[in-house]
Amino acid sequence: MQLPRFDFIQPATIDEACSLLDERKGDATVLAGGTDLLIELRRRLRKPGCVIGLKEMRGLDYIQKDDGGDLRIGALARLQWIESSPIIAEEYPALAQATRLVAVPPIRRVATIGGNLSLDTRCIYYNQSEFWRSAQADCIKLGGDICHAVPKGRRCLAVCQSDLAPVLMALGASVKIVSAEAERTVALADFFTGKGEKPNVLAPGELLAEVIIPSDGQRAAVYEKLRIREGMDFPLAGIVVSLGTDGQGAAAGARIVLSAVGPAPTRIVEAEGLLEGKRIDDDLLEQVAQVMFERAHPVANLAMDPWYRRKMVKVLTKRAVRQALETAKAN
Amino acid sequence: MEQVLIKLTVNGREEDVRVSPHKTLLEVLRDDLSLTGAKNGCEDGSCGTCTVLLDGAAVRSCLLLAMEAQGHEIVTIEGLSDGQNMSPLQEIFVNQGAVQCGFCSPGMILTAKALLDSASSPTETEIREAISGNLCRCTGYTKIVEAVMAASGQPVPVRTHPYEGDVSERAAS
Numbered sequence: 001m002q003l004p005r006f007d008f009i010q011p012a013t014i015d016e017a018c019s020l021l022d023e024r025k026g027d028a029t030v031l032a033g034g035t036d037l038l039i040e041l042r043r044r045l046r047k048p049g050c051v052i053g054l055k056e057m058r059g060l061d062y063i064q065k066d067d068g069g070d071l072r073i074g075a076l077a078r079l080q081w082i083e084s085s086p087i088i089a090e091e092y093p094a095l096a097q098a099t100r101l102v103a104v105p106p107i108r109r110v111a112t113i114g115g116n117l118s119l120d121t122r123c124i125y126y127n128q129s130e131f132w133r134s135a136q137a138d139c140i141k142l143g144g145d146i147c148h149a150v151p152k153g154r155r156c157l158a159v160c161q162s163d164l165a166p167v168l169m170a171l172g173a174s175v176k177i178v179s180a181e182a183e184r185t186v187a188l189a190d191f192f193t194g195k196g197e198k199p200n201v202l203a204p205g206e207l208l209a210e211v212i213i214p215s216d217g218q219r220a221a222v223y224e225k226l227r228i229r230e231g232m233d234f235p236l237a238g239i240v241v242s243l244g245t246d247g248q249g250a251a252a253g254a255r256i257v258l259s260a261v262g263p264a265p266t267r268i269v270e271a272e273g274l275l276e277g278k279r280i281d282d283d284l285l286e287q288v289a290q291v292m293f294e295r296a297h298p299v300a301n302l303a304m305d306p307w308y309r310r311k312m313v314k315v316l317t318k319r320a321v322r323q324a325l326e327t328a329k330a331n
Numbered sequence: 332m333e334q335v336l337i338k339l340t341v342n343g344r345e346e347d348v349r350v351s352p353h354k355t356l357l358e359v360l361r362d363d364l365s366l367t368g369a370k371n372g373c374e375d376g377s378c379g380t381c382t383v384l385l386d387g388a389a390v391r392s393c394l395l396l397a398m399e400a401q402g403h404e405i406v407t408i409e410g411l412s413d414g415q416n417m418s419p420l421q422e423i424f425v426n427q428g429a430v431q432c433g434f435c436s437p438g439m440i441l442t443a444k445a446l447l448d449s450a451s452s453p454t455e456t457e458i459r460e461a462i463s464g465n466l467c468r469c470t471g472y473t474k475i476v477e478a479v480m481a482a483s484g485q486p487v488p489v490r491t492h493p494y495e496g497d498v499s500e501r502a503a504s
Binding site for chain 2: 109
């Protein structure tokens with residue numbers, strides 16, 4: 001299937017890109033790696049008049065520490081750089097681990113961190129060809145007023161498919177958003193709206209420019225991902241557990257993020273609280289997993305039974321906590 | 332949305348092509364340059380049969396606009412042979428029985444080439460990781476992995492056919 005026709009412009013600088021976005025507000029979309037955008041265009045899920053190609057743009061392609069010790073990753077940093085970066089391997093190994101679970105090497109070579117964070121949510125009734133979709137009424141995500149996944153559903157529950165978002169959220173990351181007029185930094189938790197039809201706060205004319213990760217200390221984080229094809233697949237459920245130990249083997253400062261069961265990755269504070277200051281045994285693990293299970297509400301909108309996905313949340317939680325604890329003790 | 336004249340470096344040759352901005356590299360290679368080695372499979376990045384080398388690394392040509400490929404070295408499967416003889420890697424794929432219908436072969440071979448250019452003797456795990464994005468629906472991956480091992484000069488594990496040998500002996504063990 002051919003792509004729809006569009007104007008294609010490759011700006012050289014961020015300022016140029018921003019003024020282009022401003023000029024053609026609402027009609028322009030940015031193409032970074034393009035590994036997901038081109039598929040959406042093919043399916044006519046987006047119909048931009050203008051595509052702004054960023055592959056040759058300089059200025060957002062870095063991974064570096066700033067003076068305050070935070071790690072700054074330009075939105076155009078390729079996923080392959082992240083998995084092979086010495087700084088990330090040393091200080092944020094979970095980010096490298098999660099990156100290796102995204103797609104496959106040829107895709108990670110072009111795909112970018114900014115693109116991964118701003119991935120659109122997915123649903124089996126939405127991510128289809130235009131012809132396939134023409135057989136039924138437009139759903140909420142397409143601007144209609146019905147949901148095909150949930151009978152009588154009034155909210156779009158299309159699923160967040162980013163593997164990096166839950167990890168970055170557990171690491172306390174924030175993102176810098178720029179536009180022609182302004183610049184703002186938002187915590188990743190506030191970047192996601194929780195709405196399937198409009199998953200993030202990026203407004204027309206705005207560009208995701210940078211990811212900022214604070215120094216993580218002696219913590220260990222683990223990402224567990226459920227998928228059908230182990231070689232490459234979007235997540236059907238995801239759990240990130242990040243924690244440290246107090247020296248006597250008890251958990252400290254735990255953060256647990258639940259993802260790929262709803263429109264946004266979410267920290268489950270209640271589950272985190274259960275672990276705080278405790279030595280982790282099987283009973284406690286069961287309690288934490290039970291909380292995660294109760295907070296996960298997948299619906300029948302991805303290629304696997306929602307009840308199975310929900311039960312796997314429990315299994316993945318246990319695996320992630322055990323492994324994070326082991327790594328934290330070894331640190 | 333007018334056509335633009337772009338310069339592509341394909342298999343060492345400079346090609347001037349007139350393209351519309353919405354054309355993918357795959358479409359231009361196949362339709363304008365008649366290089367039909369790279370195949371159009373899934374169109375969503377999951378099969379890998381459109382793989383080409385961009386500056387030596389395997390990428391999906393169906394997920395790349397032709398205009399974005401300007402200024403980069405593109406190698407397609409046609410670029411491996413000299414027009415008459417196959418490259419050693421292609422020979423090994425044939426000799427090891429790693430080709431059946433051949434639809435995945437261009438992608439498999441180019442992905443293998445990118446791997447072998449960066450690692451001289453990859454382990455079986457590394458090979459499987461490298462080709463994990465390339466779907467084969469008939470040869471089976473075993474022969475393909477063996478071909479890549481053979482191409483890097485490593486011994487190919489001897490596998491006996493499951494129905495060869497004395498069945499009673501096998502049942503006893």
